[in-house]
Amino acid sequence: MNLITFTQTEDFSQFVEVWSQFYDYNSPWEPNYNKHIKIGKPFTHNDIIKLFEWENQAGLGRIRAGAIKDKIYPEIDYVNDMKFEESIDINEYNNKFITVPAVSRTFLLHIIKPEVYPLYDLNVHIAYNFIHDIDSKLHPFPVRPEDKIKFYFRKLMPFIESVRGNYSLKKVDEALNSFGQLIKRNPKFKI
Template sequence: MNLPTLNNQFENSLKLFIDKWSKLYSFSNKAIYSKSIVKEIFTKTDIQNLYNWKNGMKLSVLKQKSLDTKIITKLPIINAYKKSDTIELEAFKIEFKKVPAVWKIFLLHIIKPSKYPIYDQHIHRAFLYIHNGAWSNVRNTMSNKAKEEFYFEKYLPFIESQNIKDIKQLDEAFFAFGQFLNSQFYSVLSE
């Protein structure tokens, strides 16, 4: 399969890029995500399942404590946001200011999955690559502030400007491509 990389000319081939790279997406327990994300009202179990899915496994004791105290305790607020037509982002950021960036952005995604894409280092890396940025410097050790600045000031405006119909498919394409960039396979091809 000939896979586009979008470097320099992504405007003309974004749809093709998404179609091709999303087919290479692989993440465990996709059914858990699919079953919970469509709910109109979340239960504690739905939130738990979604964060276990995002984590790729059951949460560690510390992550579970963080989920319980910083997110699940605010389930009524989360469901109020879910019922609302829009989310006032500054109020959301204040309400969930103690939540780490990746989890905060994921919460935003699960509340409004057709508006807010998922964020992680692979998606960040893919975005920077197609925009000729310093993609090889992206690591999970970046500060929460840097992650949020990237997401809200660069990535989200880009997504909104593209009028993408299937945000999850875009997430899958960028995730797969970002993983590829971080793999030994990319380094072999770039020599």
């Protein structure tokens, strides 16, 4: 059995402390996050692109950059308004960005409210499955956008909120992401 049990927030705290050490803080894309997250300030179009480059850990290419310009730029006033609202109406948000891929939609939520909405990608999904002793072959990273959104809101967010303690969601992601990368590279890894 490879279940990691978090009986207290302190247990997850140790997980975050250990696994966040393996996060690649030297990535050439890492400065984009801190420079462009702009907590308390409106985003520019450039901030949005630079943050998506950080998420992708690479340049976006013409097609992805074009999709961001077509699907997110026209809503930059809405995005900036949501930064200053107490909460986001998720149904309205999902309807407004229905054509944006699910992981990009959750990423956009994160950059709007980085202390409310966690990051979500394949590595985080793999880490979540491992922590919960879920066979990733039986429950892989969802293909359908609505399944990704459902997993994000019904499973990932409640889990992280229940164990994160005082850590920023970025720090939690660094640990989950690093751990997920290890599992992805070593599927037979056991603790």
